[in-house]
Amino acid sequence: MFDFLTSKLQEIFRKLTSRGKLNPEEVEQYLKEIRVALLAADVHVSVVKAFSERVKEKAVGQEVLDSLTPGQQVIKIVRDELIGILGEKPEPLSITAFPACIMLIGLQGSGKTTTCVKLARTFKNQGKHVLLLGLDAKRPAAMEQLAYLAQKEGIPAYLGEGKDALELARTSFQYFKNHGFDLGIIDTAGRLHIDQDLMGELETTKKIFNPRETILVLDSTLGHASLSVGQEFQRLVGFDSLILTKLDGDAKGGAALSIHFITGKPIRFIGTGEKMEDLEVFHPDRFLSRILGMGDMLTLIEKAEKALAVSDKEKLERQLKGRISLTDFLEQLEGLTRMGSIKDLIPKIPGVTPQEADKKMLARWKAIILSMTPEERDAPEIINSSRKKRIALGSGTSVHEVNMLLKRFDQFKNLLKQAKKGTLPFLKNYSIGG
Amino acid sequence: MSWSAKLRNFLQKLSPSQFKLGPQDYEMFRTLMLEADFGPYLTEELLELFRQKNLEIKNIDEATMFLTQKLRDSLIPQSSLNIADTPPSVYLFVGVNGTGKTTSIAKVAHYLKKKGKSVLIACADTFRAAAREQLKIWADRLNLPFIGYPIGGDPAAVVFDALEGARSRNIEFLLVDTAGRQHTDTNLMEELKKIKRVISKKKEGSPEETLLVLDANAGLNAINQARSYHEDLGLTGIIVTKFDSPAKAGFVFAIQKELSIPVKFLGVGEGLEDLLEFSPDIFLKKFLS
Numbered sequence: 001m002f003d004f005l006t007s008k009l010q011e012i013f014r015k016l017t018s019r020g021k022l023n024p025e026e027v028e029q030y031l032k033e034i035r036v037a038l039l040a041a042d043v044h045v046s047v048v049k050a051f052s053e054r055v056k057e058k059a060v061g062q063e064v065l066d067s068l069t070p071g072q073q074v075i076k077i078v079r080d081e082l083i084g085i086l087g088e089k090p091e092p093l094s095i096t097a098f099p100a101c102i103m104l105i106g107l108q109g110s111g112k113t114t115t116c117v118k119l120a121r122t123f124k125n126q127g128k129h130v131l132l133l134g135l136d137a138k139r140p141a142a143m144e145q146l147a148y149l150a151q152k153e154g155i156p157a158y159l160g161e162g163k164d165a166l167e168l169a170r171t172s173f174q175y176f177k178n179h180g181f182d183l184g185i186i187d188t189a190g191r192l193h194i195d196q197d198l199m200g201e202l203e204t205t206k207k208i209f210n211p212r213e214t215i216l217v218l219d220s221t222l223g224h225a226s227l228s229v230g231q232e233f234q235r236l237v238g239f240d241s242l243i244l245t246k247l248d249g250d251a252k253g254g255a256a257l258s259i260h261f262i263t264g265k266p267i268r269f270i271g272t273g274e275k276m277e278d279l280e281v282f283h284p285d286r287f288l289s290r291i292l293g294m295g296d297m298l299t300l301i302e303k304a305e306k307a308l309a310v311s312d313k314e315k316l317e318r319q320l321k322g323r324i325s326l327t328d329f330l331e332q333l334e335g336l337t338r339m340g341s342i343k344d345l346i347p348k349i350p351g352v353t354p355q356e357a358d359k360k361m362l363a364r365w366k367a368i369i370l371s372m373t374p375e376e377r378d379a380p381e382i383i384n385s386s387r388k389k390r391i392a393l394g395s396g397t398s399v400h401e402v403n404m405l406l407k408r409f410d411q412f413k414n415l416l417k418q419a420k421k422g423t424l425p426f427l428k429n430y431s432i433g434g
Numbered sequence: 435m436s437w438s439a440k441l442r443n444f445l446q447k448l449s450p451s452q453f454k455l456g457p458q459d460y461e462m463f464r465t466l467m468l469e470a471d472f473g474p475y476l477t478e479e480l481l482e483l484f485r486q487k488n489l490e491i492k493n494i495d496e497a498t499m500f501l502t503q504k505l506r507d508s509l510i511p512q513s514s515l516n517i518a519d520t521p522p523s524v525y526l527f528v529g530v531n532g533t534g535k536t537t538s539i540a541k542v543a544h545y546l547k548k549k550g551k552s553v554l555i556a557c558a559d560t561f562r563a564a565a566r567e568q569l570k571i572w573a574d575r576l577n578l579p580f581i582g583y584p585i586g587g588d589p590a591a592v593v594f595d596a597l598e599g600a601r602s603r604n605i606e607f608l609l610v611d612t613a614g615r616q617h618t619d620t621n622l623m624e625e626l627k628k629i630k631r632v633i634s635k636k637k638e639g640s641p642e643e644t645l646l647v648l649d650a651n652a653g654l655n656a657i658n659q660a661r662s663y664h665e666d667l668g669l670t671g672i673i674v675t676k677f678d679s680p681a682k683a684g685f686v687f688a689i690q691k692e693l694s695i696p697v698k699f700l701g702v703g704e705g706l707e708d709l710l711e712f713s714p715d716i717f718l719k720k721f722l723s
Contacts, residue, residue: 039468040473042471042653042654044469045469049465107651107676107679108532108676109531109533109534109649110532111531111532138704139568139704140568140571140572141567141568141570144564144567145562145564145565148563148585152563192676192678192679194679194680219532219651220655221530221655221659222653223471223652223653223654223681224468224469224471224681225679228680229651246530246531246532246616248616248618249530249616249655250616250617250618250655250658251653251655251658252655254653274531274561274562
C-alpha cells in the first residue's frame, strides 16, 4: 500500500515534465482497464458502456494536470463522473411526518429481515415508537427470526395471522393503525422478480400500507441480474431507494451502482455485518473506492502530499530504489495517522484487509517495529526465529504477529516492484476468475 | 430482442464463415456473455475461439454446436454424491449468508429419503435467529430426525452429538447445516474448519461431502467465495440455488475451470421437489436460452 504511494510520488517527480493534453489513445488505454475493473465489480455491462462513453467525451483533449499522469487524470475523471452519478453527499433516509411505514422488498436471501430490525433499531434510538411487521409467512421460521431479533432489541413485533398474504397485510396494517405507533417497518417475503403472481401480491401489499418509503434490499454479491431485478421491481411494485447488504465480504456491490444508474434511486444504507449495529449511512466516495478497487487513490495522494515531508528528497529517493526499511515503513504508518482517522483511511488503501483496518492493529505493528534494533529495521532479512521471539516479547505481541508484519512488509516491497513495471499495477490485484 | 435471439443472430452470422462478422457483432457477443456473468476474462477467451480464421462452420446448427461444445468442455460432467464405506455419510453444507443452505438441506434430505435412505438432519447454525426453527420445520415436514442446539451453543458440539446419534441409530446420511458466513471472516472460517476437524476426528474420511451453496443471482464474487471456501475447507461439490431465476450463473464456468469442483445439484424453486441433479446439458440448456 505504501509502496504504491511511494511510487506515486516517484511519478510526480519524474513526470513533472510530462504535460499536455490527453489523446484519444491514452484515454482508450486507461478506460479499457477501468472497464474491466467495473465489470469485475459486477457493474452491469450496459452501465459500464454508457458510463465509459461519457468519460471518453469528457476526457479527450482535457489538460493533464501538473501533479497527475494521464492515467491518473483518467481515473480522476472517472471518479468525478461516478461521484456525479451517485451524488456528492449521502442521502440518508429522512422521515419527518409520523405515523409512517417503511416497506422492505427484494429477492430471497438478500437480507431483508436482518435489515428491518437494524432499521427499526436506528429509529428506536431516535426516540420513535417503532413496530416491526412480519409479512413473510412463506419461508419457514421467518416470523420467528423477526420476533427473536425484535425481542433482543426490545422492539415490538406484530406477526399477524391470515389465510393468505393479503389478509395478513390487512390485519397487520389494522394493528399498526390502532396502536399508535410512529413507524411501522414491514418485512416482506423474498421473491423472484419474474414471478408475476408474487410480484402482484407485493404491489397489493404496498397499496394496503401506502408506505412512505419502499426500499429494495440488494445483496452486494448480485451479478448481472441487477438490471432486470431493478427494472421489474420498479415496474411492478415501485421503490424509492436501495439498501446494499453484506458489504462485510469482498463483493463490490456493482449491482447497486447499476440499479442506481438506471432508476436514479438513492442508496440509503449499507449493511456491514450480522450485528444489529452494522448498518451505516451510504457514502458515495467510500463506495467508489471499493468499486474501483484501488482505494481512493486520489484522495490519498492529495493527503499524502500534505502529510509527508516530501522535501526529504534524499530519503525518498533511497526508498524508491527499493531500499525501503522498516523505519520508512513506520514513518509512513505515522504519516497515515496524521492524515486523519485511520478508519476513514484504511478502506482507501488497497490490499489491507478489514481485519487489519483498525487502529489497534497499527499500534501493534508500531510496537513491533519499535522493539527491533536499528539493524533489524534496515535489513529485516536478518530477523531469525530467536530475534522474532525477542521482538515479540519486547512488544508484547506474538511471533505470529511479527511474522504477519514481516509478510505484509514483503508484500509492499513486491508491490513497489510491480508498480515500477506496470502502468496501473493496482488493477492487477483483481481477484476474479478466468 | 431477447438474450437467446441475440445469440442466435450472432451464430447465424458465423455461418458459413465468420467473415460476415463485424466488430459490432463481436461486441454484441461480448455483451451477451458478460450479461450471463461469464466474466471479462473468460469472455475474451471465448471470443478468441470465434476469431480463428480456420473455423469450418457451415450453418447455424454447426455454429450452435461449436459454442455448446466449447462451453461443455469447460464444465465438469455429472458427478454422483460420495458415499462412506461405513455409514453415516456426512454432508456439510457451507456458504455465505442468504444463498439457501437450509432450503437446500431440506431438498437433499428429501432426495435421499425418496431413494429409501435414512437421514438425520443437524443444525450447526447456532448463530442466526430461528435458523434451528427453520430447519426443524423442514425436518418435521419430511418426518426425519433432527438435532439442533439453541442460539449461542457450540456448533462443533452439535456435530459431535449428531454423529453419535447417527451411528447409534444406524442412519445412513447425516446432513449438517452451518451458519452463513462471509469467506473473508477469518474467525468464522476458523470455526468452520473446526467443525470439519471434529467430524474427521470422530469419523475417519468424513465429511464425505463439503458442499458450497452458491446463489445463481450472484456475479463474479461467487468465484471469490468458492476460492476461499475451497482453500479453507477443501470443497467436494457445489449447489447452485435459485436457478429458476433468469440469471445464468456464468460464474460456474470460471469456478470449474480454476478449481475443478463439480456442481452436484441445482435448486429451482422453494419446494422440496425443486432440486435437479446437475448435468452439463441441463445447465447449458438454461445458459443458452
